[in-house]
Amino acid sequence: MEKFTGNFTQQEPIPDEAIEAAVAVMKSGRLHRYNVVGDDPGEVALLEQEFAAAIGATYCVAVASGGYALACALRAVGVKPGDRVLTNAFTLAPVPGAIASIGAMPVFVGVTEQLVIDLDDLAGKAGQADVLMLSHMRGHLADMDRLMAICDAAGVKVIEDCAHTMGAKWRGRFSGTDGLVGCYSTQTYKHLNSGEGGFLVTDDDEIAARAVILSGSYMLYGRHLAAPGPEVFERVKYHTPNVSGRMDNLRAAILRPQLKRLKAQCEAWNARYRAVEAGLRGAPGLTVVERPEQEYFVGSSIQFLLFDWAEEKIAAVMERCAARGVELKWFGGAEPSGFTSRYDSWRYAPSTRMPASDRVLKAILDMRLPLTFSLEDCALIARIIRAEVGAVYQGETA
Ligand SMILES: *Cc1c(COP(=O)(O)O)cnc(C)c1O
Numbered sequence: 001m002e003k004f005t006g007n008f009t010q011q012e013p014i015p016d017e018a019i020e021a022a023v024a025v026m027k028s029g030r031l032h033r034y035n036v037v038g039d040d041p042g043e044v045a046l047l048e049q050e051f052a053a054a055i056g057a058t059y060c061v062a063v064a065s066g067g068y069a070l071a072c073a074l075r076a077v078g079v080k081p082g083d084r085v086l087t088n089a090f091t092l093a094p095v096p097g098a099i100a101s102i103g104a105m106p107v108f109v110g111v112t113e114q115l116v117i118d119l120d121d122l123a124g125k126a127g128q129a130d131v132l133m134l135s136h137m138r139g140h141l142a143d144m145d146r147l148m149a150i151c152d153a154a155g156v157k158v159i160e161d162c163a164h165t166m167g168a169k170w171r172g173r174f175s176g177t178d179g180l181v182g183c184y185s186t187q188t189y190k191h192l193n194s195g196e197g198g199f200l201v202t203d204d205d206e207i208a209a210r211a212v213i214l215s216g217s218y219m220l221y222g223r224h225l226a227a228p229g230p231e232v233f234e235r236v237k238y239h240t241p242n243v244s245g246r247m248d249n250l251r252a253a254i255l256r257p258q259l260k261r262l263k264a265q266c267e268a269w270n271a272r273y274r275a276v277e278a279g280l281r282g283a284p285g286l287t288v289v290e291r292p293e294q295e296y297f298v299g300s301s302i303q304f305l306l307f308d309w310a311e312e313k314i315a316a317v318m319e320r321c322a323a324r325g326v327e328l329k330w331f332g333g334a335e336p337s338g339f340t341s342r343y344d345s346w347r348y349a350p351s352t353r354m355p356a357s358d359r360v361l362k363a364i365l366d367m368r369l370p371l372t373f374s375l376e377d378c379a380l381i382a383r384i385i386r387a388e389v390g391a392v393y394q395g396e397t398a
Contacts, residue, residue, distance in 0.1 A: 279382020
């Protein structure tokens with residue numbers, strides 16, 4: 001019986017070029033982003049300029065984490081304590097957590113069988129809030145043309161959580177550039193790795209200026225290279241609190257060389273994704289997620305669905321796969337576990353049951369695809385899942 005011996009949480013090493021840049025920052029002693037000398041703009045300011053250019057945004061602010069970027073975006077667009085914010089029922093805890101962190105209230109919108117936000121449910125709930133915090137959970141992009149039309153018609157501002165879609169595109173437009181603000185994470189498990197870190201991008205002058213000051217710029221905003229001019233800061237500087245969450249030069253030094261390789265990395269993830277998908281497609285009892293042709297996704301993780309399976313059978317699949325070295329995560333579990341939790345686990349944010357979404361959440365099995373896996377590893381993983389799903393499924397129907 002074949003076994004897989006790789007590690008689902010092991011990322012690639014930091015590239016040598018990035019290590020050398022990090023060592024140079026440490027040797028200089030100038031780790032704080034505003035601690036620069038002469039005409040050197042510093043690693044963080046350069047990274048912001050390069051990230052904005054890479055995805056076609058006007059402004060970019062680098063911050064301490066993806067979760068910080070989300071909360072900063074909410075503040076920068078004017079969300080106040082007590083406001084309601086629409087968000088996905090299928091997402092990870094930092095998303096409702098960012099909304100709660102500023103005293104606002106998440107209103108959950110359902111998930112479809114394609115694992116994207118349910119646009120009919122969104123249209124029905126759009127009157128309940130002025131802001132949608134849209135999570136492109138697990139890299140699945142909703143129809144962004146229809147989503148933006150619904151939100152524009154209802155006067156709903158869109159903040160995109162692109163923690164899983166850095167480098168992805170909808171009809172050629174980079175994820176994070178359709179909404180008013182795009183937020184990204186550079187935490188170890190995401191598409192760039194600085195341990196912790198994040199970005200916020202926008203084309204809006206005042207939101208950009210507020211985000212810079214919020215991030216902890218004091219009155220040093222003139223040192224930013226991907227920010228609006230001083231006249232915009234003049235309009236907002238007395239009314240915007242400093243909520244420190246800056247990125248430092250050390251992390252930025254590690255990220256700049258990685259950003260240059262992002263496109264190639266995305267292609268490498270997708271080759272792995274396609275290898276697993278090909279091995280799973282057509283397996284009895286199992287549904288793969290068909291990806292729309294308008295979507296360029298980044299397959300850094302893969303999901304498949306076991307619709308209407310009994311919980312014990314899903315548990316049996318997970319146990320049998322784990323025994324052969326394949327770690328699956330289940331989003332349907334009643335108890336939050338590891339990185340996964342369900343919308344009703346966030347009891348600080350009351351929700352009403354969404355039966356159609358609950359059926360989807362119960363069916364989702366999820367797996368990371370780190371670039372340390374080879375294509376052969378991916379084919380082996382798919383063979384193991386296919387065999388174990390098949391064994392449990394046949395047991396069920398026999
Ligand atoms: C990781 C993640 C975040 C938050 O990023 P951090 O950098 O860990 O704060 C937000 N949303 C989703 C969907 C994530 O997976």
